[in-house]
Amino acid sequence: RKEVEQDPGPFNVPEGATVAFNCTYSNSASQSFFWYRQDCRKEPKLLMSVYSSGNEDGRFTAQLNRASQYISLLIRDSKLSDSATYLCVVKHSSASKIIFGSGTRLSIRP
Amino acid sequence: DAGVIQSPRHEVTEMGQEVTLRCKPISGHNSLFWYRQTMMRGLELLIYFNNNVPIDDSGMPEDRFSAKMPNASFSTLKIQPSEPRDSAVYFCASSFYGRSGSTDTQYFGPGTRLTVL
Secondary structure (H helix, E strand, O other), X not given: OOOEEEOOOXXXXXXXXXXXXXXXXXXXXXXXXXXXXXXOXXXXXXXXXXXXXXXXXXXXXXXXXXXXOEEEEEEOXXXXXXXXXXXXXXXOOOOOOEEEXXXXXXXXXX | OXXXXXXXXXXXXXXXXXXXXXXXXXXXXXXXXXXXXXXXXEEEEEEEEEOOEEXXXXXXXXXXXXXXXXXXXXXXXXXXXXXXXXXEEEEEEEEOOOOOOOOOOOEEOOOEEEEEO
16 A cells, blocks of 8 residues: 555546545654645646645645545636646655655646 | 756666766755656655765665765766666755754756656
8 A cells, every 4th residue: 555645537627616636644653744736747846735724825725634644635716727736745754754645637627 | 046956857878878867956955855757656756865865765776776965966866777667757856854943845856857768
């Protein structure tokens, strides 16, 4: 079983829709959580960190559920430019090692 | 500000040849990571350094792969001899890790697209 699991998608939704995807992690000692975004043929870039209390950044909301060991990303009022692969990232308590999920592909159609 | 710099951006080589990928991390960062990305396996961590010291190389596929970080501003990933299954995009990333309030954000370079024929 992979340490960080994501639904690979693709999620294909119309512009303006709300879309959400989850990511589960297996190591209960995981300490920090992030969502990265990767555009086609580009490098991953940090989208947002995920805090225990949940956090929002514009149209994006991230939530953490430690009891069930998953994090989620919600995108409201989706734009064509949101089309990308979203990578779930989990950091262990040990120095600096982080684990990337395999990503969820999102495609927004006009 | 210059981000993470990788070279070359593209490399096409023949099976059996030695390949060297280069990375210059962001100035001031003390952690450096090498990743490999393929369609089949996604993004895999190969090795990471903290303060130029290799901390975890458990992701390095086999002895054909080696990585060095001779100083804080330069790292190499070498494949010798290369094989077709090594074809992938290789990313280098850097971050700052500190005792009090570490910055966990990893900044990725543009990657090196390697094709081994």
